[in-house]
Amino acid sequence: MARLTGRRIVLGITGSISAYKAAEVVRGLIQEEADVRVTMTKEAMHFIGPMTFTALTGHPVAIEQFPSHGQPGEEHIDLTIWADVIAVVPATGNIIGKMANGLADDLLSTVLLACDVPCCLAPAMNFRMLGNPAVQANMDVLRKRGYHIIESAYGPLANGEIGEGRLADPDQIVEAIAILADSRRDLAGRRVLISAGPTVEPIDPVRFITNRSSGKMGFSIARMAAQRGASVTLITGPTNQPDPYGVTVERVKSAEDMHQTVFHHLDGQDAVIMVAAVADYRPKQTADHKIKKGASTLILEMERTRDILKEIAQNKPPVLVGFAVETHEGLQYAKQKLIDKNLDLIVYNDITVEGAGFDADTNIVTLLHRDGREEVLPKQLKIEIADRIMDEVVALLHTQETVLS
Numbered sequence: 001m002a003r004l005t006g007r008r009i010v011l012g013i014t015g016s017i018s019a020y021k022a023a024e025v026v027r028g029l030i031q032e033e034a035d036v037r038v039t040m041t042k043e044a045m046h047f048i049g050p051m052t053f054t055a056l057t058g059h060p061v062a063i064e065q066f067p068s069h070g071q072p073g074e075e076h077i078d079l080t081i082w083a084d085v086i087a088v089v090p091a092t093g094n095i096i097g098k099m100a101n102g103l104a105d106d107l108l109s110t111v112l113l114a115c116d117v118p119c120c121l122a123p124a125m126n127f128r129m130l131g132n133p134a135v136q137a138n139m140d141v142l143r144k145r146g147y148h149i150i151e152s153a154y155g156p157l158a159n160g161e162i163g164e165g166r167l168a169d170p171d172q173i174v175e176a177i178a179i180l181a182d183s184r185r186d187l188a189g190r191r192v193l194i195s196a197g198p199t200v201e202p203i204d205p206v207r208f209i210t211n212r213s214s215g216k217m218g219f220s221i222a223r224m225a226a227q228r229g230a231s232v233t234l235i236t237g238p239t240n241q242p243d244p245y246g247v248t249v250e251r252v253k254s255a256e257d258m259h260q261t262v263f264h265h266l267d268g269q270d271a272v273i274m275v276a277a278v279a280d281y282r283p284k285q286t287a288d289h290k291i292k293k294g295a296s297t298l299i300l301e302m303e304r305t306r307d308i309l310k311e312i313a314q315n316k317p318p319v320l321v322g323f324a325v326e327t328h329e330g331l332q333y334a335k336q337k338l339i340d341k342n343l344d345l346i347v348y349n350d351i352t353v354e355g356a357g358f359d360a361d362t363n364i365v366t367l368l369h370r371d372g373r374e375e376v377l378p379k380q381l382k383i384e385i386a387d388r389i390m391d392e393v394v395a396l397l398h399t400q401e402t403v404l405s
C-alpha cells in the first residue's frame, strides 16, 4: 500500500552538507505516491542542483522569491495553499533561527511564515552548532508552536567527527511525513501496546533456541497505529527492523524479558496486540559454560514459559488482539485460542501458503471475530494488513464505548 497516495508535500531544502540526502527522501515520498514540490534556498544549491529534484518530482523547483523571468506571482502563498504537509529537509541552524523568529527573507522562509498546514523539520548540523544554546532555544520555541522536529542522529558527521547532528535516516523522515500527512487521526489519544519478533532462549553462553519471526508484521502494526495517531509502545524480541518513527520501542530477548516488559507497560493501554512469536518452551537450565561435544546424543530438558496472552486476558484491556501462526489445521486451533484467551480478535495465518509467513513483506491472513465472523484477506503487504487490523481496533474501541455509554 502506498501511504501517501495523492497527498501533496512541499519539501524545503536548505544549505547543509546533507542536502544530497533530500533526493532520497523525495524518492521515498514518490514511492509512497505523494505529489512532491521542492523549494530550495540559494545556499542549498551549493550542495545539490535543482535539476535532480525537477527530474524526480516532475515539477520545476521553486527558488526565487522575485523571479527575473515570467510573471511575478505569490509562489510562497500558492505553495502553502497547495501543500498538505511542508517538510524542511535538511534544516540548517539558520532556517531554524528564522522560523523561530518569524523572519522571511527568501522564498522558503516566506513559505514557512505563511504555512498553516502541518510542518516538520529535520535538523542537520555539526554538533557544535546543534549544541549552541541559541539553536536549542529556537528548536524549543518551534516544538512549543507545534512543529514536528525529526531529531538528528548521533554518528559520523561530514568532517569525520562523531557526534549529534547527523540528518535522521531518510526512511525515518518519510515515515514522519507519512504520519503528519495521514488525515485519519482515529487513534488520537489512544494507547496501544504491541509485541513483535521472536524470543531467544539461551542454552549456554554461545547457543540459543529461537524461531523465524522477522518482526515485520508487528512493526508494520506499530507504524500504522502511530500513523493514525496512537501513542504506541512496541516490545520486540531481537530483529533487524529499525525503530518506527514516533514509537516507544523496548528491545528484549527472552520470553521472560518479554513477559516482564509487557506487564510493566500494560496499565492504561486501550488496545494490546500480541504479535510476537514467544517461545512456548525454554531450556530448563542454561549452562554456565559452553557445552562440550561428547556423547552422540544430547538431551535438553525444556520447561514451559509463561503464557503472556492468557495472563493479560485475566485483566483484559478494552481491546485484546492475538495472532495464531500455524502450519496445519490452524483455523480450528485459532478459533479455540480466540475463546480460551478471551480475545476480541485473532489474526490467523498459515505460513505454509505462498506469500504468507515470517520474513515475507506480504501475508495472507484470516480475521476471526468473537461473533463468529471470518474474513479471509487476500495476499497483501504487511503494512496493508496492519492498516486493516487497525480499522478493526478502532471499530472495537468504538463498539465498547457505545455499549458502556
Ligand SMILES: Cc1cc2nc3c(=O)[nH]c(=O)nc-3n(C[C@H](O)[C@H](O)[C@H](O)COP(=O)(O)O)c2cc1C
Pocket: 013, 014, 015, 016, 017, 018, 041, 042, 043, 044, 091, 092, 093, 094, 095, 124, 125, 126, 129
Ligand atoms: C561545506 C558547508 C557545509 C555546511 N553544512 C551545514 C550544515 O550541515 N548545517 C547547517 O546548519 N549549516 C551548514 N552550513 C552553513 C550554512 O550553509 C549557512 O549557515 C547558510 O547561510 C544556510 O543558509 P540557508 O539556511 O538559507 O540554506 C554549511 C556551510 C558549508 C560551507
